[in-house]
Amino acid sequence: MKIFVDTAKKDEIKEAESWGILDGVTTNPSLIKKAVETAGKGVSLEDYIKDILRTVEGPVSLEVGASSLEEMISEAKVLYDKFNPINDNVVVKIPVNTYMCDGDDNFSGIKATKALSDQGIPVNSTLIMTPNQALMAAKAGAAYVSPFVGRIDDLIRKRIGLKRGKDYPKGTYYPEELAIRVWENKLGRFIDEQEIDNIIYRDHEIMKLFDWANDNGIFSGIDMLWSVKKVYDEYEFDTEIIAASIRTARQVRLCAEMGVDIATIPFSVIEKMMIHRKTSQGMKAFCDDVIPEYQEILKG
Numbered sequence: 001m002k003i004f005v006d007t008a009k010k011d012e013i014k015e016a017e018s019w020g021i022l023d024g025v026t027t028n029p030s031l032i033k034k035a036v037e038t039a040g041k042g043v044s045l046e047d048y049i050k051d052i053l054r055t056v057e058g059p060v061s062l063e064v065g066a067s068s069l070e071e072m073i074s075e076a077k078v079l080y081d082k083f084n085p086i087n088d089n090v091v092v093k094i095p096v097n098t099y100m101c102d103g104d105d106n107f108s109g110i111k112a113t114k115a116l117s118d119q120g121i122p123v124n125s126t127l128i129m130t131p132n133q134a135l136m137a138a139k140a141g142a143a144y145v146s147p148f149v150g151r152i153d154d155l156i157r158k159r160i161g162l163k164r165g166k167d168y169p170k171g172t173y174y175p176e177e178l179a180i181r182v183w184e185n186k187l188g189r190f191i192d193e194q195e196i197d198n199i200i201y202r203d204h205e206i207m208k209l210f211d212w213a214n215d216n217g218i219f220s221g222i223d224m225l226w227s228v229k230k231v232y233d234e235y236e237f238d239t240e241i242i243a244a245s246i247r248t249a250r251q252v253r254l255c256a257e258m259g260v261d262i263a264t265i266p267f268s269v270i271e272k273m274m275i276h277r278k279t280s281q282g283m284k285a286f287c288d289d290v291i292p293e294y295q296e297i298l299k300g
């Protein structure tokens with residue numbers, strides 16, 4: 001699985017690059033806003049972006065800011081023409097559907113994806129929330145699709161919270177796990193971690209009993225990814241899947257297990273992927289056990 005970092009912060013990109021694990025970068029207007037706020041005033045955003053492009057050899061997604069077809073195509077070309085010559089690694093991010101309110105249409109994003117892909121500009125189709133959107137984006141020629149795992153969990157978590165009269169905070173809760181606890185109550189027995197994984201990620205039937213814990217038959221962000229991958233495998237699309245809106249190391253592990261092409265991961269989550277308390281304890285024990293004779297050898 002390729003690892004992209006989901007950030008526009010240069011120090012995070014450079015740090016992940018220095019670990020030898022980085023295959024690309026994804027940004028969006030919100031991430032650029034955060035990066036600029038952190039970098040402070042007086043920074044040339046154009047130079048800043050160029051520096052990011054030079055830091056990584058892999059693809060760097062830059063997103064358009066408009067929502068009309070003409071403006072998206074025009075902005076995508078500006079981004080591509082201005083920045084791709086730097087390191088030949090620009091991918092333009094286009095929302096799969098730019099509808100926001102009455103009067104907007106639902107199809108400008110897909111039309112822009114088709115038009116830009118036809119012109120040889122690689123498109124990352126973003127804000128994918130359903131397997132059907134991913135299917136349409138692939139058919140329109142997107143080089144990448146970005147299903148938003150965490151935001152689907154947000155939606156389902158909110159629905160479960162409403163049902164149960166609770167407000168579950170973002171990032172602290174896997175909606176499917178709550179459903180598992182409810183299922184345990186029904187069964188009258190504890191369901192262990194392995195069984196949870198089997199139920200949630202390999203045997204969806206039990207989860208589908210929870211009508212209130214799903215979104216149109218999808219009951220978690222990871223479940224949506226499974227579905228997108230199944231569709232893509234079935235029809236052998238070349239479009240690569242970027243698991244996006246990742247919030248936890250566990251989600252990364254599940255992405256890797258299912259064989260997703262790419263996960264784009266916030267830097268803080270990439271850091272957590274390296275940490276385990278038993279590794280630290282083991283490290284301490286090894287250091288404590290270095291006897292003087294061995295230390296002499298190690299000195300060389």
Ligand code: G3P
Pocket residue numbers: 006026028031146148150151244245246264
């Ligand atoms: O890759 C998309 C990502 O930036 C959105 O993440 O956590 O804001 O849903 P999040």
